Amino acid sequence: MPQETTTSGTGQASGAPAAADLHAVLQRFYAEQMQLLDSGATQEWAQTFTEDGVFAASGQPAPVRGRSAIAAAARAAREQLDRAKVVHRHWLGMLTADPRADGSVLARCYALVIATPHGGDPAIHRSTICEDVLVPANGSWLVRERAVTRDDMAHG
Amino acid sequence: MPQETTTSGTGQASGAPAAADLHAVLQRFYAEQMQLLDSGATQEWAQTFTEDGVFAASGQPAPVRGRSAIAAAARAAREQLDRAKVVHRHWLGMLTADPRADGSVLARCYALVIATPHGGDPAIHRSTICEDVLVPANGSWLVRERAVTRDDMAHG
Amino acid sequence: MPQETTTSGTGQASGAPAAADLHAVLQRFYAEQMQLLDSGATQEWAQTFTEDGVFAASGQPAPVRGRSAIAAAARAAREQLDRAKVVHRHWLGMLTADPRADGSVLARCYALVIATPHGGDPAIHRSTICEDVLVPANGSWLVRERAVTRDDMAHG
Numbered sequence: 403m404p405q406e407t408t409t410s411g412t413g414q415a416s417g418a419p420a421a422a423d424l425h426a427v428l429q430r431f432y433a434e435q436m437q438l439l440d441s442g443a444t445q446e447w448a449q450t451f452t453e454d455g456v457f458a459a460s461g462q463p464a465p466v467r468g469r470s471a472i473a474a475a476a477r478a479a480r481e482q483l484d485r486a487k488v489v490h491r492h493w494l495g496m497l498t499a500d501p502r503a504d505g506s507v508l509a510r511c512y513a514l515v516i517a518t519p520h521g522g523d524p525a526i527h528r529s530t531i532c533e534d535v536l537v538p539a540n541g542s543w544l545v546r547e548r549a550v551t552r553d554d555m556a557h558g
Numbered sequence: 559m560p561q562e563t564t565t566s567g568t569g570q571a572s573g574a575p576a577a578a579d580l581h582a583v584l585q586r587f588y589a590e591q592m593q594l595l596d597s598g599a600t601q602e603w604a605q606t607f608t609e610d611g612v613f614a615a616s617g618q619p620a621p622v623r624g625r626s627a628i629a630a631a632a633r634a635a636r637e638q639l640d641r642a643k644v645v646h647r648h649w650l651g652m653l654t655a656d657p658r659a660d661g662s663v664l665a666r667c668y669a670l671v672i673a674t675p676h677g678g679d680p681a682i683h684r685s686t687i688c689e690d691v692l693v694p695a696n697g698s699w700l701v702r703e704r705a706v707t708r709d710d711m712a713h714g
Numbered sequence: 715m716p717q718e719t720t721t722s723g724t725g726q727a728s729g730a731p732a733a734a735d736l737h738a739v740l741q742r743f744y745a746e747q748m749q750l751l752d753s754g755a756t757q758e759w760a761q762t763f764t765e766d767g768v769f770a771a772s773g774q775p776a777p778v779r780g781r782s783a784i785a786a787a788a789r790a791a792r793e794q795l796d797r798a799k800v801v802h803r804h805w806l807g808m809l810t811a812d813p814r815a816d817g818s819v820l821a822r823c824y825a826l827v828i829a830t831p832h833g834g835d836p837a838i839h840r841s842t843i844c845e846d847v848l849v850p851a852n853g854s855w856l857v858r859e860r861a862v863t864r865d866d867m868a869h870g
Binding site: 419422423424425426427429430432433434436437489491492493494495516518519520521522523524525526 | 575577578579581582585651652653654655666667668670681682683684685709710711712
């Protein structure tokens with residue numbers, strides 16, 4: 403994901419109510435998005451991406467392109483989890499979000515996947531960085547681009 | 559916990575300042591509530607429930623009813639941890655909170671219990687879903703109903 | 715860190731927009747601060763402390779005093795991680811922040827260090843309490859005092 407110029411940063415703007423509101427609103431957006439995924443509502447989850455959304459993840463051969471392909475990939479992953487009797491919870495945190503001149507937002511956060519087998523102990527399955535380009539839509543946000551980088555595959 | 563109609567959702571409303579404020583205020587509420595519990599202030603922790611508050615948790619035979627019973631249960635759990643020389647930290651995250659027509663709020667979040675034995679390594683003790691009915695009180699909030707569902711006991 | 719009188723608490727004030735804004739703004743501040751540290755920008759990370767900032771951590775023989783000493787300590791820790799081929803992610807959460815009469819803020823949160831070895835599985839390296847005195851600077855905040863207490867070294 404290119405490091406583009408943003409319209410706000412650490413300075414003056416991040417103390418403003420608008421920046422605070424955006425931070426809280428995006429936390430809510432991510433909470434809702436991940437609750438959908440983790441509860442198996444993969445179709446609804448895919449609706450939080452744009453129609454032409456792209457999902458790239460380290461460890462996957464190629465980015466997944468388009469909402470229906472994203473939905474299908476999530477469904478397949480879910481069915482595998484169900485067969486393995488494992489519950490996944492996606493925790494996103496340590497979010498920074500910077501509006502860009504075109505109205506989109508560049509968001510960067512940490513993401514953990516907590517895996518709990520039926521009758522077993524929870525453990526951290528993955529620790530990752532999640533970088534999104536978010537675009538406004540219908541009073542909320544949609545993900546146009548997502549890049550997930552696994553810490554275990556990060557360059558030394 | 560019944561899925562009731564809420565007055566806001568993913569759409570227009572969640573971008574509004576009021577929704578952003580509620581999100582931040584409830585995060586603060588939960589942070590304070592859990593800091594009380596984890597620091598052993600079980601009596602003060604119980605004060606964050608209504609007098610007739612109900613705490614239901616998967617893995618427990620029956621819900622705990624009423625503030626004083628909730629306080630007693632927390633105190634007993636704490637004494638057991640102290641004897642075992644284990645520190646618990648409750649992390650709540652991925653919060654969604656929706657106001658309802660009656661002024662209460664339906665909140666849903668993920669909750670982890672991180673356990674660290676004296677001189678040992680931390681580990682995730684539990685991964686759960688926490689669903690609350692919150693009611694306004696004295697400018698803050700109280701929990702009227704809490705339902706905690708453990709991921710290890712979730713239905714496949 | 716002394717328990718000083720704060721100008722707001724659980725009550726009326728914590729429902730106010732100003733308190734909500736502060737909560738969101740400080741979450742953003744911590745996210746940015748920890749992203750700097752974890753990405754190896756230790757010099758920029760040290761700039762989030764005051765020139766005379768103090769960093770005290772249980773398990774260390776003495777507090778680190780002053781921005782340049784803080785930067786040097788962070789750089790040394792980073793180089794050790796790089797040699798060990800381990801990625802650290804600092805997660806801060808469960809934040810409470812209370813303004814004090816002098817304009818500073820007393821912040822308390824939980825902090826986890828998630829460690830992921832190259833090619834290996836993530837695990838919780840540390841579970842801690844982080845207590846900060848924050849002071850306003852250039853529209854953002856700086857850490858004047860930080861005290862980190864490890865749960866594994868906490869008194870039973």
